[in-house]
Amino acid sequence: MTAFMPLARSTLYSPLWLVPFDDHARRVHTAGVEARLDRFDEVDGRWLPLDDRAVRTPSGVIAYPGLGRRAEPWAARPERHRVRLAAAGCRPLYPADGEPFSAGLAGVEFLVHPWNDDHPPAVEATPRLVRMLPATAYPYPPGARTVHGVVLDATTGAPVVNALVEARGRTSQDLTPWHERTLSDARGAFRLSLRWEGERASEHAVEETFRIEATERPGRTGSLAVHLPQDAERQHVIEIREQ
Structure with missing residues (x-):
């Protein structure tokens, strides 16, 4: 089991695990990282902010345990969500490694499949690295060129x-x-x-x-x-x- 999968055996499933990673310092960076969750409204065609608060695990994972839990999951459809990250001195690179870059991508998008204890999630979640790139105010060490x-x-x-x-x-x-x-x-x-x-x-x-x-x-x-x-x-x- 990878060190970034502390929730794998939890009874509360999270459809997304994010690992913020300081791309310049080459280390996991969770301190001071703010996560905001949105849901896409198919009727209005816009993103709606949600109040669900992220959980930060000891190994640096940002997760949403319980997201998608329904009393009758068979009666619900998967819903499109996204997470936007923010941190002082950094800007998140949302495309995953190997994906084409687009400046218009405004978050990590994912589907939330309905589930409960008797009907497990249709898709197993795996950790996703989000590289936090230095912004103009990044605290480079003294003398950095x-x-x-x-x-x-x-x-x-x-x-x-x-x-x-x-x-x-x-x-x-x-x-x-x-x-x-x-x-x-x-x-x-x-x-x-x-x-x-x-x-x-x-x-x-x-x-x-x-x-x-x-x-x-x-x-x-x-x-x-x-x-x-x-x-x-x-x-x-x-x-x-x-x-």
Whole structure:
């Protein structure tokens, strides 16, 4: 049994287990994480906030024990829900690992199947990692190297909210892949950490080059090259356009 499954034998089933994970620090991060539950109203076509309060387990799981419990589960239909996470200095990356990114995804969506003690849930829940990416106010350690800027729509000049901004590369010594990423805020602003080495023209060159890419959704991206140390204090503008 995984350490993230403390409710597996509980009589109160949860249809969703979320594990908030600090993507920069590489550790589970639950302190100060707020979870908000919504249900989709099929009639009105909108999300309705619910009062159900999340339970936090000792192993860092956010769960909703008892959600979906009905006296007559056979008479009810599965309902669409979502959980939105919020934490100071972080922004949640909602698509799961391996899924295409979309800035429009506003929570972790899931179906709640009706159940009771005599009629177990139709689907077994498994833990889901939610990566919390550094926001502009993320508490990087002193001396951390970062670059900042804004993501804009190339046509309208409007800020692109929740765009995925990332850089990739390999270390020079052992060619280990590295990946840094963040999400733009409501103003389109971003602050990206660059802990690892960029590309150098030669072994002893001082200048490092990084390629920064921003994605709103598949087919709408933008990129630019950042040269350090000379571009360290510059505000960089990444323009998003159809590719």
